[in-house]
Amino acid sequence: MFDRSILEKLGIKEENFGACTGLEWSKTTDAGVLEVHSPIDGKLIARVYQASAEDYERVVQKAEEAFKYWRTIPAPRRGEIVRQIGLRLREYKDLLGRLVTYEMGKSIQEGWGEVQEMIDICDFAVGQSRMLYGFTMHSERPNHRMYEQYHPLGPVAIITAFNFPVAVWAWNAMIATVAGDTNIWKPASKVPLTAIAVQNIVGEIVKENDLPEGLFNLVIGKGSVIGERILEDKRIPLVSLTGSTAVGRHAATKISARLGKYILELGGNNAIILTPDANLELAVPAIVFGAVGTAGQRCTTTRRLIIHESIYDRVKESLIKAYKSVRIGNPLDDKIHMGPLVDKGAVDTYLKALEQVKAEGGKIIYGGEVLTGPGYEAGTYVLPTLVEAENHYQIVQEETFAPILYLIKYKGSVENAIEIHNDVVQGLSSSIFTNNLQEAETFLSAWGSDCGIANVNIGTSGAEIGGAFGGEKETGGGRESGSDAWKAYMRRQTNTINFGKELPLAQGIKFEI
Structure with a gap:
């Protein structure tokens, strides 16, 4: 209360x-x-x-x-x-x-x-x-x-x-x-x-x-x-x-x-890349907080998860298990992880996004429901949702202010993952989980993440105030x-002070009267 x-x-x-x-x-x-x-x-x-x-x-x-x-x-x-x-x-x-x-x-x-x-x-x-x-x-x-x-x-x-x-x-x-x-x-x-x-x-x-x-x-x-x-x-x-x-x-x-x-x-359409060298014990909690914190209503919310095919199934299973442990309810209880969406209009947006991603070929693997029953009478509580999707889907290209996380598979090198990562119009926050120095530095290079914020082995949300906050492109x-x-x-x-007794002009120009 x-x-x-x-x-x-x-x-x-x-x-x-x-x-x-x-x-x-x-x-x-x-x-x-x-x-x-x-x-x-x-x-x-x-x-x-x-x-x-x-x-x-x-x-x-x-x-x-x-x-x-x-x-x-x-x-x-x-x-x-x-x-x-x-x-x-x-x-x-x-x-x-x-x-x-x-x-x-x-x-x-x-x-x-x-x-x-x-x-x-x-x-x-x-x-x-x-x-x-x-x-x-x-x-x-x-x-x-x-x-x-x-x-x-x-x-x-x-x-x-x-x-x-x-x-x-x-x-x-x-x-x-x-x-x-x-x-x-x-x-x-x-x-x-x-x-x-x-x-x-x-x-x-x-x-x-x-x-x-x-x-x-x-x-x-x-x-x-x-x-x-x-x-x-x-x-x-x-x-x-x-x-x-x-x-x-x-x-x-x-x-x-x-x-x-x-x-x-x-807007942000923030992604985390998981390479084969990712420490999943670090990554999974960061992903869950990034996607579920503030019920997915942060500009830095994790919305896309780009996973190497060799660890895809393992990551998917870990996330489903973690999502089942998310406590949803009255956020005034300090043991609750996720509260409601801001209003019923936000719930409608959540549901429409899920309908669209299914129509485009996506598969909901967890969540996708509005919660009802005792404690949920306001009609603003939803299950955080995991969706298998592809980056080119129109709804994935958009920012939906709700706890929906799109799982996207990539093959080959980290450059392929970065190409997928950058293939959206937004450019706020980004992250890569890897213990491979070359992959980390590539992600942070001029040909890496095109976002205003780029992190290694931490999530996309929760920026500290000491750094400048903001993004690129349509962010x-x-x-x-x-x-x-x-x-x-x-x-x-810009100030210039002449403390001499002559008036020389810049660029050596001569002007005598």
Whole structure:
């Protein structure tokens, strides 16, 4: 059972407003209302009044005003605010993790893990606040100095998806904050309550430090009212969007039309290659977590398993045995491996994908059912499913946000497996299990995996925040989180200083007057 006192402790009321500038909430009640039901039991959690166009305008104005102040604050002092946010998230980790699970449906272990990911990126961003480095270079002209520096960019819009309702916001917002930007968050309409809870937590820090309105902003609303305005708004120099490839393509078109910047984290069709030299004791648990974690609703979910023919039957038997041990049920129980899909629409997508793969010649070897009976009354629980398939099937080429794993056989060398692996339009995460150094290095080479993330002897999901996160091809090409992803949230400037008494021109050009 979910302890509803958690809602009160996180500032969630029976009826909530959909826009906040960090200090004040909107009062709009006539722009539509979201009724938020838990996929675990189908019960109504709370309602949210959606933001209006007027609410959005006020949010952007406050974000602009706050940016003029925030960009003047030294980056290490900006990092201090992020440090305090990280400490406060530690205090709320249990409560917020439970709300993530109840609202979205992922296991409580993953709910807590998502909040830990927020804490980790706060810690990372604090260190980054003292490492916003530029470069110096030698000028060809005497008595000249050249260097590069990075400046704050402006209000940054962060549009997040339902599957990671809080962590992806933190990836962007914490880095943007130390970079000197203000934040405008539009969460997925399926999971607005976790966003409200986070806004309340961050609001405590804003008030305690006497910071201005507009530093952290939240706007919950319809895509046609709020989303489109964000994409077209020239006052927002950067939009970071997580969603489907179709949504990303639309966003890129709109933002590019105004010559804005964007970070797109879109679809994944992630695969693991198992070569004859794979350590299956390592591989099988990684495969199961990658395919079953978050009920298959991660962008990094393992969707294809490319297995050498010599070990195919052994792997298949091991996976069927492992899948039979997956515990499915109320994800608030910390012993449960897999909870529900996010809603009945996701269940329909799951069933349609299985019908299509069967029509194309695939064979379901485990699962393929919607669970019924006590504990499954919400109609959102399914069996994780194993399907024997071929990579060229149309449904295998697509990303189905559900726990369906396609088993694909390959012959010959690892190059053949890599060719199959790369033969999809998505390019997010990838993995190979092998103890053969040549196979591993081939997979990581320029002619190996074409994904933004490539792993050896670990699975496709569960990326650490220290590395830049993102993919290639129709996954979008953006990068978030660690490494030097911070540069996307700042504007780059090249500077040249003449400290001499003459004015030589570059390239030796002569211009005398």
